[in-house]
Amino acid sequence: MGERDIHVPVLLERCLELLAPALDRTGALHLDATLGLGGHAEAVLLAHPQVRLLGLDRDTQALRLAGQRLAPFADRTRLVHAVYDELEDVLDGEGLDGIDGALFDLGVSSMQLDDADRGFAYAQDAPLDMRMDQTRGVTAAEVVNTYSHGDLARVLRVYGEEKFASRIAQAILRERAKGELSSSARLAELVRDSIPAPARRTGGHPAKRTFQALRIEVNGELAVLERALPAALDALKPGGRMVVLSYHSLEDRLVKQAIAGRTRSTVPVELPFEPPGSEPALQVLTRGAELPDAAEVAANPRAASVRLRAVERKPATDGKQDSR
Template identity: 45%
Template sequence: MEFHHVSILLQPCLDALNIKPDGIYVDATTGGAGHSLHIAQELGEGGRLICIDRDDEALENAKTRLASVWDRVTTVKSDFREIDRVLEGQGLSGADGILFDLGVSSPQLDHAERGFSYMKDAPLDMRMDRQQALSAWDVVNTWSREDIRHILFEYGEERYAPLIAAAIERERGKKPIETTLELVDIIRGAMPAKALREKQHPAKRSFQAIRIAVNDELGAVREAMEKAIDCLNPGGRLAVITFHSLEDRIVKAAFNQAAQGCTCPKDFPVCVCGKKPKVRLTPRKPILPSDEEIEENPRARSAKLRVCEKI
């Protein structure tokens, strides 16, 4: 796969990480390695960047993309939810900055054979790690109608989830659903005419939901946020780019919880819980892409960057 990648919120991410030339940094979602390259370029002697991804093709591409800074880069194939084990495996006790760029990378969307896109025909796949067993084919063809309805509603916020789940069950009863465009036709056929007149592609929410289920994306984000905060060195920064409300909700909640101090009732004369904040929010509100960036890269439109600093 040839990776062509445009890094979203690049300069705000670099500013947020407050990169020290001799610091330890982690790009937990290497993808096209755009953010990785610019982070590594700011490192000097003694600085180190750990690049994590579960996609073999992304890591292979990183070797080429990061060739000029390879002396300060280490790539690791892993799920980012294992960030604590990755650092431990590298003999590191913590990091001075960690970046998560959540969602599907542009190359995964743009290359039909990965099965992420509802615009191109391909086998139903959607695995970020192509060595894992569960694929979109399994979800669509073997999960119960109720389970499919649940993920379409919960992960895709698809209001026509019951109709689409019923249509999938009906069609797979005739023969297995094999390709992305077969699934698109089923989704389109299940939706009322007024839904098809909406600007958004009728299959967008369903494909998002199936992709999230296949890769356990929300479970991974929940686990990773708590671990990443604990992995930061004092003064270290965690920067997280999200692309939809489900991810952002998890990140916001994790940041707020870590930033909260005493939880004792207000009428207690002294604190008995002993809880102290782990981080401060820098800034408190998410950083959004500029109008110029959105015009140059429409995929940036829904991006939000949240940042916290370890106390």
């Protein structure tokens, strides 16, 4: 499969290492909440011959390709077309009471970036779509052609952390007054021309932040993540572990907050001890966010911005291993 050759799972060995204690259990169930092309999932299934996989993805093309890749493990896999904030409904529908391992590999996938027709990449001309699930939702073209100046500027400033959001929004409004703006190449050109020349010389492609912002808006990525993280943490069985890979500060901030809210003690600081039963149910497995090393980035340039965080639901206090 050609797609396999271009897809290098990010921080694969570290993910496997962190998940292993939770998945080395009889009948363990692993959730891949962002299945993509199935690289992480395939490695998990190979490393743990008894593990069952529940794979979710909102992209129907990704599900099809991942299904081909994971065909040798068909008796241990269940692939579902769903966004990861639908996890509770999926678990209920599958009759599952919890998960042992979970992986979230956030952001846009290699396949989506490399498929010019999807409109995610500013370096290739394509219709402005940017939907991860092409069966529903508004497109990036609808956003740039219908949002007011204020709403466009807000999206670019908040989701893209773009300093020149107002100038770019104004350029978009001028352009669409001449006719519908539907080309990713034309949008990238507008953004470049809206940013002062000195600012264009640093920070990579000048359209990078705008395209990120539009993608997040189109797919509701941050709102979906904010709903999904608590659901996944609640679904972890005792001894279960979750690993999250995020690729920009907005994602990582939400992950950090969700984990902190479940791992921080609620006992008043003036109390000299922690009463039995009041300890947090979860514990952090990483010291802050782990970054890729130089070898990882050299092998997979898309790993350059990744931040990894992991958490574990503490094992049952009676010392018995949960083997569900």
